[in-house]
Amino acid sequence: MMIVMQEGATPEQIAAVVARIERAGAKAHVSSGEFVTVIGAIGDDRELIAALDIEGEGGVEKVVPILKPYKLVSKDFRGAGATFEIGGRRIGGDNFCLIAGPCTVESRKQTLDTADVVNGIGVTMLRGGAYKPRSSPYTFQGLGKEALEILAEARERTGLPIVTEVMDVRQIEDVVGVADVIQIGARNMQNFDLLKEIGHTDLGVLLKRGMSATMEEWLLSAEYIAHGGNERIMLCERGIRTFETQAYRSTLDLGVIPAVKQVSGLPVIVDPSHAAGKRDLILPMARAAVAAGADGLIVEVHPSPETALCDGPQALYADTFAAWVADVKRVIDVMGKVIAGTEPATVAG
Amino acid sequence: MMIVMQEGATPEQIAAVVARIERAGAKAHVSSGEFVTVIGAIGDDRELIAALDIEGEGGVEKVVPILKPYKLVSKDFRGAGATFEIGGRRIGGDNFCLIAGPCTVESRKQTLDTADVVNGIGVTMLRGGAYKPRSSPYTFQGLGKEALEILAEARERTGLPIVTEVMDVRQIEDVVGVADVIQIGARNMQNFDLLKEIGHTDLGVLLKRGMSATMEEWLLSAEYIAHGGNERIMLCERGIRTFETQAYRSTLDLGVIPAVKQVSGLPVIVDPSHAAGKRDLILPMARAAVAAGADGLIVEVHPSPETALCDGPQALYADTFAAWVADVKRVIDVMGKVIAGTEPATVAG
Amino acid sequence: MMIVMQEGATPEQIAAVVARIERAGAKAHVSSGEFVTVIGAIGDDRELIAALDIEGEGGVEKVVPILKPYKLVSKDFRGAGATFEIGGRRIGGDNFCLIAGPCTVESRKQTLDTADVVNGIGVTMLRGGAYKPRSSPYTFQGLGKEALEILAEARERTGLPIVTEVMDVRQIEDVVGVADVIQIGARNMQNFDLLKEIGHTDLGVLLKRGMSATMEEWLLSAEYIAHGGNERIMLCERGIRTFETQAYRSTLDLGVIPAVKQVSGLPVIVDPSHAAGKRDLILPMARAAVAAGADGLIVEVHPSPETALCDGPQALYADTFAAWVADVKRVIDVMGKVIAGTEPATVAG
């Protein structure tokens, strides 16, 4: 890493930085230009940044990391085309992961009906919420363990792997045995204790990007999970917060898909339902996500959105979902990918 | 429009709001609930909002407009599928508008060479900058009138309509006779005097969205132009500013494409080059823009990006541009659109 | 709450909204204007919004809540000048709460030395981190329980109430008996399970605002805590994320202080250290926070910032802290407040 000193930094300030670098066990290389001095610290940036912590210190203009702060999730370490398996489905590469189901498990009937519909269409996994993060304490908070039992039944009945959200470390043991993939919501992307615990499980992980997180912070959160030993991580872009509040609910950042693929080997799933917030916007955004290179989609489907307990306006109708999938599939075809559904998964990587 | 009063607003405050509404020539309708009072102001919201200006006034909790603040550019007024013609090319509907050319006119040879290449591929229009908005006074500011002469020659040679940016009302008369489309840059989206003057010309307009503008502000700026009598306006999404600063240059907001089409009849062009800032990201973002429903793309092409005076890293190579277009065209085909190029334009609307 | 229908909403769409309102147990009041229809739903907004969930539904333009979504933390419910006591110190009203201490407990000596210094100056409480939220798994994560033992010793030695952060529900039982105030960090502002559990304790709470949270979301998180029965909540503004990344670390939002006091009775503490990220900026921002009406400050003090394991550049020097406090105190005096330190607390409310 490099430390750029301010114009007019004193020899004492420069010496103090050098001393700190050496105290941290690294080598310092000072190069003084006409106006400013730049000090290189030769060592492992990931540890040096923490050990030095001198951004903002006297005489220091800025600290420039050279190496990326994450390692296990990087493309260099992991390889670009790495794929992995979850519940018999292969993720990444040419396999397109289509996850569908209700926002929230509201009842046995609503969940099993939806599961049957999406299974009949050949999706990759079934989603369904048992624990719901809600900004107000006065809104429906999910059915909890009752919902998990319903999801277990849906899994047994359809054979579909289950994706469900966990908000608290205490819920992890509840979902083990039911879920194949733990979803980490946007608000928990930097719930570090939760990330650590999930890193010790052998479940797949769907890590949603925080509402105002940078790509690097998102990858560092993935690194927390990988650091615990769990590397079957899917990144999930679900829209970021911007100044636009009327046109849609969140701004879907599709540019991050090719960008993250330049630096990380992790697959990227896109959630157009939450970003849109309105049913009519979901199809164009889903198509666009596929065209941008997404490895999958996660969407909400409901037999009767008008009576849904949560996020009805962004749920797709179960009875027209087949046509919806057919429309998106035209772009999946152009991208040379195949939905990893009931047909045997393409094995690659 | 409705005025929601604060809990505990006094009768005097309510009476004062009613008096203001009536002074503005509108009718007031007071409805008092258990906790709060809501006052409806019956009249033209567009004028009332300005005339009343009471957001934040004593006892007022919030002001809720009922009607949209723009009219001439709305779908209701203009129709959803309205198309128009620029330089013999039809814009909107099933016609895909592909605009390509150099970021900046650097020399006669660079411009004419690029014009020949893109013309041979069948693009819709030629872009080229004569006046360049640059954040630092120390960077290249464009060739100005010399560039306009070169563009005029390129137009005569290829027959391609010309798109070029204007930053100042004094430049408008320079571009009349050379340009078919005036581009308004993101930084000038709320340069209201410029918008008014352009509204009085008969040139097409490419109105870029401001870096942190909402959809409504963008449409209000278009309304300024339409208000002057000029309705041949293309909206251009070029990326907004978000917290992501490393992954790409700007966050391309593709969700705004279907959203704007729900409320306005104006065609939407996407500029993936400026948003990406890196050549490798332009193709996936261009494909995604098409899949999201864009009516066109504007991209930068250069015979030798390494020597470009401006934005070289985001310029596509002229000698591989045909293959690039072929790749994007596969998604244009899925969307049922045709590039409005040298072949006769599809006439619709 | 009011539902504004789109221009052109059909009678069926209007009837569907009315039916939903009635199904939710509320009354609907339809008022049709020349262009649009507005439907009032008479009932408790807090429950209706959740029960209806129709923002984005067919024919619905927008949903306008009339009542605030929080209640227990509102000024109407709680009173504007309500004060409460923590560890013998009164918070709110004319009492200024000065919290100081190390960012992180690094050692017994560093913590006790700092505690002695700040106690000698007459601060209100001692802060010190045992569990540290860090964006990278490779950085120092805090001493955990060892730190809590040191803090317990500092409390016994100085009599100062202790403020320490909790990131995970499992840590709550560890801090009970040590801490007087649980700090909830910005990244956990919407960790709803943590909020619920803390709502069931009888410790004071310092609730930091999320990095991109709105004031309303912040108050809803406070409402979660109050809903559990715990109303001794201090709001803490610590800077929000904006596009400015070089000038300082976060943008301190001082405008939110008088704004939050217009709607809520909760006291507001400001953390200028994290927002500044540079030592020289802390003093002007602390003074400004006081002048804006803050009820307290929380700052980091270290005997030797150069060797701090975390956030050294934003720590104030222990040996000049008395002068620092004297400077801020001039503005505290202008505001008519008194630091609630070793002198007997002013009793009010």
Next chain:
Amino acid sequence: MMIVMQEGATPEQIAAVVARIERAGAKAHVSSGEFVTVIGAIGDDRELIAALDIEGEGGVEKVVPILKPYKLVSKDFRGAGATFEIGGRRIGGDNFCLIAGPCTVESRKQTLDTADVVNGIGVTMLRGGAYKPRSSPYTFQGLGKEALEILAEARERTGLPIVTEVMDVRQIEDVVGVADVIQIGARNMQNFDLLKEIGHTDLGVLLKRGMSATMEEWLLSAEYIAHGGNERIMLCERGIRTFETQAYRSTLDLGVIPAVKQVSGLPVIVDPSHAAGKRDLILPMARAAVAAGADGLIVEVHPSPETALCDGPQALYADTFAAWVADVKRVIDVMGKVIAGTEPATVAG
């Protein structure tokens, strides 16, 4: 400036960067570490960045400027405590610049009455808008030249220097002879042609910060003006756009005041009226601005805000303005400053 190459950059890519640096007339210094290569470009960063333009080029990870991109407005060039005179008032140093008056000139009586009131209180300058930037074409756009005549009369009558906004280069000649200070609004901060023209005048300049501009972009816009020869520039912070839209109109960024003073010698004026958008919030924000180190305030005063044609809810009442100033003055006193009003200006610098 330094170019950090990607891990795995090829020798050809490194050589290409070196060749570009040398073609630009600078010297390249290559230093290859274990993982990455860093290339230093020795020359004037301000010109090199433009000439090289290789951010995002093949093999380039990032470009790190070493020198600041502005020069004439920097503290190093200009000096920290530099003051200047406008209309007989000294700006900067210990002189506090209090600018007050109507948002918009609505009539001769309203303007002269307000001028008399604020002059009686001893303000530094009179503000008043003739040309108003409005986001909708349907709202009041200002009285234009008629307003300028009224302002000229107010100046003659009171002796107060006049501050008024210019939105278009064609308006500059109208205000010469009337205005002492040209205000550049937030939306025009990057209207580069306007900045250049104003740089050639000998009027003072009040440069508002763009709604989502960084500090560096703001200083670069000031540099445009200084580059034209005009160095009597006051920076004006008026609130930035953030996700908070209910609490106040814009987020006043007071942290930028001490931050900008660390790098630039320009005085900073704060506009709390536009940021607040509500009368009650203006006083605490004004006090906070002073405590953060502002060199002045610009506020809106109206004899009858309820009937104001523009921004009434954020106007202070003329008849209580003296008490308002007295309250703010207590913090001005703490900061050791004196309002540069009708008493002779303190001469410094």
